[in-house]
Amino acid sequence: MPDYKTYTFDEFILDDRFLRWVLKNEPADQTFWNEWLQANPDKVDLVLAARQFVSQMQQAQEELSDEELTNEVARIQMNRQKVQDLDELQPLYPQQTPTRFMNWARIAAAITLIGLGVLAFFYWQTPNTPLAIYQHTVEQHAGTLQEIHNTTNASQLVRLPDGSKVTLYKGSRVSFPRTFTASKREVFLIGEAFFDVVRRPKQPFMVFTNQLTTQVLGTSFTVRAYPDDKEAKVIVRTGKVSVFKTPPSGKLGELGGNEPALILTPNQQVTFQTHDRQLERSLVALPEPVVNPMGQPQTLIYEHTPVVSVFKKLEVAYGIMINYDADLLTGCELTAEFGPESLFEKLDLICRATNSTYEVLDAQIVIHSKGCR
């Protein structure tokens, strides 16, 4: 075994056993590294920094949204069955694997070229804003559109055909078909609204705005996209949503070429800046507990409670990842009474009591501690 005591940052992050621990989290490696850290407490900071670097590297190379993964796995499964049926008819030729719409795209391209002259004629009628494209495609597939424009001075509750609820802020507009198609629930928003979506895994719910597209299975969240604002926002209350940029033209609901989707969990928000077209994920200013949302804020009393278990409770309560070094915090205890303080006030208190500090990094909380022993 190499002498890890002499290892530098670079040596750690390139070490196979170390990488396996961070990336695969296998039980054998967990045991090994936990024991090693306990025997070498002076190396904890170094190892944790290396660990964080590697997991951030892994995350930074993640380009596939959960939704896309689900779709593609389903597509392969479907085509496997098709090939199988085909196999039974013509046992010899498996080569004919179905491709996406690439061949179609080519044929379509040829037709487009031929039809170009004709198209030029119709150019002014073709939809060329996300809203126009939306109206055009939905009317083709789902039939008549309904638009609700909240001209009142208060928020207005709108019920969608699937039972989902939209709280439409004043001055905002939402469009949706009278009945959704079987495969998709598509809504277009101008302005701001809070969505409480009925869960239907087989019928994804999509909110288009001029800049952002939000896709969910069932959850609640706010979308803010006023036409004159310099930024657009999606704020998640419960569940999980993926957000990506709405393409300025072309097909709605398709991910753009190299634009990854951002996955948001509760108490996270994504901001889209109009001037540089960048998406930025962060924590909301005032994270709210995700469990027990109806009831009064609970009072929690801690007496000599290990601080790690307090963090775990907060993680669950707010649905926010808290990164800390559990070994280092062994021995840190908290005696406190928590009422309606905000999450950040609670963290301040815990940190003061345990000789630590915290920072918010990419919608997660990182605890830096010197330990209490």
Added chain:
Amino acid sequence: MTSAQPVPVDEQRMAQLWIRFKADDEKAFDQLVQARYRVLFNYATRFTKDRDLIKDCIQDLFLELWNRRAAIVETPYVTIYLIKAFRNNLFRRMRREAARPVVTAEMLEWETVATDELTVDHKWIADEMLMSTEQSLRQAVDQLPKRQQEVVFLKFYEGLNNDDIAQVMAVEKQTVANFLYRAMTQLRAALPVRLFA
């Protein structure tokens, strides 16, 4: 295929799925697709930004495996097998689709020579302050020459050891170490110090 490391538990599970799907078990096959789709997709984004092409290529690979399941070898190193097979198919496909704006294997070689010596663009070091860590890492990796990006992916996403990476990329083990060394040097120059300590 050889590997100095013991086979990780997760890989053992893959090997079992592999054996089962060779014996016509559809469920095992679907599970394998689910478990290994991500790594193949993310790996391919190091070579092309054409997401549809990548998706087609992964589908073709898996369907081909399914069709030829009786004939394919048994292996304890499923992930490496998949990555290698996929790499070949993807490069072949990208060469065929040459009309599309993609990077071919030849261009990769060329680009390595052309950009390896380039220093980092310092402009976005300042921008970094405004970006999240994930974004700055993403950008820093994107700035690396393609072959270094590939090594960095196999190392820090999938955790392959240098022997396996050498095998996948068909280069010497020492070359892998060199690529990694150069990649780390460039990343250090491009990223804030706080990430490295």
